[in-house]
Structure formats: C-alpha cells, structure tokens
Amino acid sequence: MRLSKGFTLVELMVTLAVLAIFLSIAVPSFAEFIRSNRAESQRAAVISSLGLARSEAIRRGTLVRLSPLTGTSWSDGWRIWVDSNGNGSYDSGEAIKEFAAFTGGNTLSSSVSPIIFSSQGYQSGVVFGSTTTLQFRVGASYCPLERDITINHLGRVSTQKRTCT
Known part of the structure; x- marks a missing residue:
C-alpha cells in the first residue's frame, strides 16, 4: 500500500465549491460596507471643513469663505479661503485648504455659494x-445613507437623515 501525500481532486473540488458559496455571500455585504464607509467619511469631511472654516474665521478675525472649486458644483471639491484683497472672488494664494472631489458617485449640492463665516463664527449674509x-446624496436605492447638512445663522452645523419615500 502506498502512502499518498497531498489532496485528491475530489477534496480540492469540494473546497473550491465551499469557497465559492462563501464568497457569493460575503462579497455583496462587503460592497455595502465599503459604500457605507465611503459615505460616512465624505460626510465627515464636509462637516469638519465647515468647522475648520468657522474656527479660522474666529482665529483670524476676518471673513472666511467655503466655496466649490469649480463654479457651483460642490461634488468636484471645495476650498476654504480668505479674500485677502477684498475683491469677492478667489485668487491664487488665498486658499487655507482644498478638499478633493467625491468618489463613488456621491454628490454634494447647495443653492448657496460661497458659505461665509464672520469673525464671531456666525454665518455671514x-x-x-x-x-x-x-x-449629501449617495444615489439610487441608498437613501438611508443620505443626509442634509444644515448650518444655522450662528454657524452651528447639524445633520439630518433624508426622508426616504
């Protein structure tokens, strides 16, 4: 009788079948985890940038603006800046910090641009x-991840879950 070392073809096929079943269950859940984590980190970036703009306005004792990088599309990224020459528009060298565009199809929109904080931390204008x-929108059939980020006239930021229909 010969002593064999290793796996038989049947053992290998059974192992691959079990692995395939496990992956078919785990991969969709992992995709949802990634989408949820991406949405949370992008929301946190928006909220922290609002806090940074407000605190910089107080620290510098001047108006600090938060506006989209291009036109009115917040999803393409945004910047925090000080209008040092007083012309009301962004010029090179006025940026405090810039934030990259969203990934994963998530969007950010607002009818207001720029958002301006006064030296007291209030929302100006x-x-x-x-x-x-x-x-903040994530896309079709992911409404539970979407939020409305609200800034009151005092400059305080709050978030509310979007009402799903």
Whole structure:
C-alpha cells in the first residue's frame, strides 16, 4: 500500500465549491460596507471643513469663505479661503485648504455659494433664524445613507437623515 501525500481532486473540488458559496455571500455585504464607509467619511469631511472654516474665521478675525472649486458644483471639491484683497472672488494664494472631489458617485449640492463665516463664527449674509443646507446624496436605492447638512445663522452645523419615500 502506498502512502499518498497531498489532496485528491475530489477534496480540492469540494473546497473550491465551499469557497465559492462563501464568497457569493460575503462579497455583496462587503460592497455595502465599503459604500457605507465611503459615505460616512465624505460626510465627515464636509462637516469638519465647515468647522475648520468657522474656527479660522474666529482665529483670524476676518471673513472666511467655503466655496466649490469649480463654479457651483460642490461634488468636484471645495476650498476654504480668505479674500485677502477684498475683491469677492478667489485668487491664487488665498486658499487655507482644498478638499478633493467625491468618489463613488456621491454628490454634494447647495443653492448657496460661497458659505461665509464672520469673525464671531456666525454665518455671514444670512437672515437671523435662517439656515443654509447642503444636500449629501449617495444615489439610487441608498437613501438611508443620505443626509442634509444644515448650518444655522450662528454657524452651528447639524445633520439630518433624508426622508426616504
């Protein structure tokens, strides 16, 4: 009788079949985990950039702006900047920090641009009691991950889950 070392073809096929079944269950869950994690980190980047702009306005004692990198599309990235020459538009060298565009098809939109914080940390140019809202959207059938990011006239930021229909 010969002593064999290694695996038989049948053992190898059974192992591959079990692995295939396991992966077919795990991969969709992992994709959802990645989408959820990406959405959370992008939301956190927006909220932290609003906090940075507000704290820089207080620290510098001047107006600090937060605006899209290009036109009105917040999803393409945004920057925090100080209008050092007072012309009301961004010029080279005025940036405090720039944030990259979103990935994964997520979007950020707002009807307000730029968002301006005063030296007291209040939102400048808005009526007392009003708010500015940024809509963070993830895409079709992922409504539970979407949020409305609201800045009140005092400069405080809050988030609310989007109402799914």
